[in-house]
Amino acid sequence: MLRFILRRLGVSAFILVLGSVFLFFITVFSGDPLEDLRESRDRTAPQQMEARIRNMNLEEPWYVRYWMWAVGVAKCVTLNCDLGVDSTGRDIQSALTSAASSTLRLVTLATVLAIIIGISMGILAAIRQYSGFDYAVTFASFLFFSLPVFWVAVLLKEYGAIRFNDWIADPGISLTATIIIGLLFGVTLASLLGGDLRRKLITGAASAVFAIGAMLYFDSVGWWRQPALGLGLIILIAVGAAVVLTYLTVGRTNPKILYAALTTIAVGVVGFFVFQSWIKEPTYPLLLLMLAIGVAVAIVSGWLWGGWDKGIAIWVSIGTAVAFAGATALDQLLRNWGPFLERKPRPISTIGSGAPNFEGPFWTGVWDWGVQLILPTVVLTVISLAAYSRYTRASMLETIRQDYVRTARSKGLSERVVITKHALRNALIPITTIVAFDFAGLIGGAVVTESVFGWSGMGAMFESGLDRVDPGPVMAFYLVTGTAAVLMNMIADIAYAFLDPRIRT
Template sequence: MLRFILRRLGVSALILFLGSVFLFFITVFSGDPLEDLRESRDRTAEQQMEARIRNMNLNEPWYVRYWMWLTGVAKCVTLNCDLGTDSRGADINTALVNAAGSTLRLVTLATFLAIIIGVTMGILAAIRQYSGFDYAVTFAAFLFFSLPVFWVAVLLKEYGAIRFNNWIADPAISLTATIVIALLVGLTLASLLGGDMRRRLLTGAISAVVAFGAITYFDTVGWWRQPALGLPLIILVAAAAGVLLTYLTVGRGNRKILYAALTTVAAGAVGWFIFNGWIVTPTYPLLLLMLGISLVAAIVIGWFWGGWDRNIAIWVSIGTAVAFAGATALDQLLRNWGPFLERKPRPISTIGSGSPNFEGPFWTGVWDWGVQLILPTVVLTVISLASYSRYTRASMLETIRQDYVRTARSKGLSERVVISKHALRNALIPITTIVAFDFAGLIGGAVVTETVFGWKGMGALFQEGLTRVDPGPVMAFYLVTGTAAVLMNMMADIAYAFLDPRIRT
């Protein structure tokens, strides 16, 4: 495996080198970087031209300029990169760090959400092939895949930002909207859970009534501007996660795994009281410390209850602890939504990746950092969602028709075990390839999204370099995207060996 990785790294390095030479060449000869100054009547145009020639080393041949860039990149091995200056004399290293931070913040979240939601929808659609849920997922996938990115972005700016900001100033949901939302929730859950017609009608009716009651209650108490979960709901969410993880791993046969999960929930409730002061006014180091304590406690609880299935108990306990921690963080975010609205009455901006000079406590700062992610993240997630769901569905349908899956069923294994332990693991092998290409592609494909929402990310850096015929920012963009593509493909190869032991040989 090590020899394979080293060989792949060598080939990838050669490809990156040849690609960088070609990209530098076509960027340099794509126009005249001094064209705007040659036509300028400004008295300082000549001084500006001399400064630009000096900043971009225009007196040197293109291959000398490329060598200067390459030697600067070689210093990255010692974590001392020198990417030079752009046409205005600004340090490209600083610009790249800021741009990569904005784009990776956006792309990482969008990819993570697209994988979770898309793969889950694809698995459920394959299990319920030709059902109403399957047809709905198929329709949504083709619809989202065919939508132009810029058009979706503009619609989200109108309805997700401008009209939402108007609504949140005095939030209220009409009776008609409440009924429509409740019916949609009922239809979705009925098609998702399946069963005979009577069971679907009962499930849909109960879900619709619960949704109608919840929305009416939230509207009556003004929950939209002063939301919260509270400890009882946090415990309920964590317990539900523990039960779900127990069912997915060992089913209902091993009670010790369930006891480990519930004990983790109880320990989390005790920790909620002990660390409440840190939770209300935290810092990032304190959050990491509390998460570390939670994970250690979960490992100890899983080891204590596990017995013969100790490893499974530990992982279920860890998952339950993470769910408890996530619900606790969500509760604090919801509690600080009202204070955030007081500081920023129109919370969702249509331009930019943050509010300049915004000041506030920790959780309101997280709101300001996070609301700017919502609209562009939704755009990128929706576009990627289609491919993940369709590929997962096709891969699952192919896998569950294999002979070893039929053998597993004939041995009397439950459908949960057949799907989760036999079919899913092999069905995920093609998905790893899509994830690798999609992550690297989103970094470059976010150019349109960043332009519409005014993000100063990698897209703006790349576009500025092309507009000014400046190879510095363009090559910085290539350095990040190319390296990301190589690393993600390497991780995909390693994931193949993990998912299918036959590949290791």
């Protein structure tokens, strides 16, 4: 495996070099970098022209300029990169650091959401083939895949930002809208859970009544501007995660797995009161420390309760601890939604990745950082969601028809074990290829999204470099996206070996 990885790294490096030469060449000869100054009547135009020639090394042939750039990139091996300056004299490396952090946080979140939601929808659609849920997922997938990115972005700016900001100033949901939303929730949940007609009617009716009642309650207490979960809902979320994880791993065969998770929740409740001051006014190191403590407690709990399934008990307890920590963080975020609205009455901006000169406590700062991610993240997630759901559905349908799956069923294994331990692992092998290409592709696709939402990320850097016929920013964009493509493909190769041990040979 090591020889294979080293060989792939060598081939990938060679391809990156060839691609960089080609991109540098076409960028340099795509126009005249001095055209705007040649037509300018500004008295300082000659001085500006000399400065630009000096910054871009225009007196040198293109291959010499490429070599100078390559030598600067080679210094990255010693963590001393030198990417030069752009046409305006600004250091490209510092601009790249800022742009890459902005784009990567956007693309990473969108990729994770698309993977989780898309694969889950694909699995459920395959299990319930030709059901109403399957048809709905298929229709939504083709719809999302066909929508132009810029059009979706403009719609989200209108309804997700402008109209939402108007609504949140005096929030309220009419009775008609409440009933419609509740019925849609009931139909969706009934279709998702499946069963015969009687079970679907009962599930749908109960879910619709619950949703309608919850929205009426939220409306009456002004929850939309002063929301919170409370310790009760935090515990309920953690218990739900414990039950789901236990069912997916061992079902009802070993209740000690559930006891380990419940013990983790009990210790988490104690920690909720012990670390209350840290929770209300944290820092990122404190959050990581509390999460590490929760994981350590989960490992001890799983080890003590696990019996012959210690490994599974530990992982289920860790998942439960993460769910408890996530629900606790969500509760604090919701509690600080009101203070955030006081500082920023129109919370979601249509331009930019954050409010300039925003000041506030930790959680309100997280709101300012996070709400600007919502709209562009939704756009990029929708782009990838269709591909993940369709490929996962097709892969699952092909896998569950294999002989070894029929053999597993004939041995009397439960459908949960057949799907999670036999079919899903093999169905995920082709999906890893999509993940590898999609991550690098999303960085390139973010150019349009960032342009619509006014993000100062990799897309803006790439676009400005092309407009000014400046290869420096363009090559910085290529350096990040090319490296991301190589690394993601390498991770995909390693994931192949994990999912199918036969690949290791």
